[in-house]
Amino acid sequence: MENSVLIAGFGGQGVLFTGRVLAEAGLLLGHEVTWYPSYGPEQRGGTCNCSVVIGDEPIGSPVIDAPDYLLVLNQPSWARFAPTAKANGRIIYNENIVKPDAGPIAAGKVPIKATRLAGKAGDERVANMVLLGALLRSLESITMAAAKEALRDLISPKYADLLEIDLDCLDLGYAKAAV
Amino acid sequence: MTTNAAKLMKGNEAIAEAAIRAGCQAYFGYPITPQNEIPDYMAKWLPKAGGVFLQAESELAAINMVYGAAGAGSRVMTSSSSPGISLMQEGLSYIACAELPCVVINMVRSGPGLGGILPAQSDYFQAVKGGGHGDYKLLVLAPATVQEAVDITYASFQLAEKYRNPVMILGDGLLGQMMESVTLPKVESPPSPPDWATTGRQKGKPRIINSLYIEGDVMEKRNQHIFAKYAHMAEDEVRFEKYHTDGARLLVAAYGSTARIAKTAIDRARAEGIPVGLFRPISLYPFPNDALRKAAAEARVVLTLEMSMGQMVDDVRLSLEGRVPVVFYGRTGGVVPTPKEILKELHRVWENRA
Secondary structure, three states: OEEEEEEEEEOOOOHHHHHHHHHHHHHHOOOEEEEEEOOOHHHOOOEEEEEEEEEOOOOOOOOOOOOOEEEEOOHHHHHHHHHHOOOOOEEEEEOOOOOOOOOOOOOEEEEEOHHHHHHHHOOHHHHHHHHHHHHHHHOOOOOHHHHHHHHHHHOOHHHHHHHHHHHHHHHHHHHHOOO | OOOOOOEEEEHHHHHHHHHHHOOOOEEEEOOOOOOOHHHHHHHHHOHHHOOEEEEOOOHHHHHHHHHHHHHOOOOEEEEEOHHHHHHOHHHHHHHHHHOOOEEEEEEEEOOOOOOOOOEOOOOHHHHHOOOOOOOOOOEEEOOOOHHHHHHHHHHHHHHHHHHOOEEEEEEEHHHHHOEEEEOOOOOOOOOOOOOOOOOOOOOOOOOOOOOOOOOHHHHHHHHHHHHHHHHHHHHHOOOEEEEOOOOOOEEEEOOHHHHHHHHHHHHHHHHOOOOEEEEEEOEEEOOOHHHHHHHOOOOOEEEEEEOOOOOHHHHHHHHHOOOOOEEEEEOOOOOOOOHHHHHHHHHHHHHOOO
8 A cells, every 4th residue: 555645735724734633543553654845946936845655565656756645735736736636636726715627637626615614613714624525535545533633643732612613613624525 | 862762863964963972073174965964063063072073265265174173183064965075075185184183074066167966976086086186186085875874974074184195075956965773872071182282382393294295305305104004905995885786697886976866766676676786985095996806707798877978987987997887877957766777777787788
């Protein structure tokens, strides 16, 4: 088993943190994991992404050319990454922000009203957790329990008041995602 | 940082923690991306472990502080990235001539010039051929995973002391910025200052550390002496990894980040029937000449992959002494090759073999 997950959006949307939760959950489950952030000049005011690879064997490339799973948090990332997703892969995107282009995309599309769901749960800012929950529906190597444990471990004291909303959002995303 | 369970760490932070656990007593450096997590971590944790952290006014100052601390018998390190390492070359030449141990981390970024902050391997020549003026070498080790970076950093202080020579750990922005699972080694105490350290005259003879040798025959003896150590390194410190090299008819030679990306491409190529393997030098100086020659024994062609315009490929050619055709593929400027791109190159090279 080796799953590659690319998460892309604007800086500030929790792109890197979402990847951290996923990677930490993988570690808790005893998998091999790599987490690699984009750290180039594009981070300021532009798009930001991170690559997470989860496997049973030591990971070769932490760089992903064709993701099995793609989480899209903003429009520029759709144009850049949606065409790269594997044909049998899945693109999970925040349909409150991202409008899929008409171009041919082979991967399965999983639209999620992540901003609206997060807002209903208590805070629109945690739309990233809705999308992560939706990912867990189809990413069999990571369990919801491990993701929640990882989230509890990683959340900074500054955002401790958002933890319950974050946890609810994981469940909401999971429930809304088509298998 | 007391538990030994596996944890996720960034390459840069893991290197810093490994250095502290190895008994590093002093760190001097100047900030530069993509290695800033190393001084950041050291600033926070080294003083708590009883060590000294000092942000110097420049890389030139930092390496001379390293020179001084090493001369006084401390376990000492610095870290930087390409342009900063260039500024340290004079000091490294002095330290090598004065025969002092220290550890230098170079998380390479793209160049030449100020270049960019993205990953590159274009400082291979500078690292393995000496780098500064005069006849000397650094012991150069190139990890490919965060765990290997930890293990190599931990071992590097003792290697530096064994040979009384600087050890350089050559990584890049990819290794420094990525997170991977690591198990940390136990905390080691630094040894007492050795009998050559300038810790004060007390009752013995004055101890002098110098790199000035005016007399030609004395300087020549110094050169011969330090090169005798390098011959010893070539016997004892060669490190490499072989991946599917038995029966490989196409052999890839790559180190560091590029090697691990190549592994993914090699797995795909083998699934498609190409008999390809990987030879990964870990010690870049001393270079694993004999081991590479043996690994390439059945190869029809050797492909060297680097994030440079072609540097290690020269050492690959020197090792193979014309026995096997050697071709090269590289990306530069901070562009990291993808597995797909390398797979395409593997197909091209295999299909065009002589």
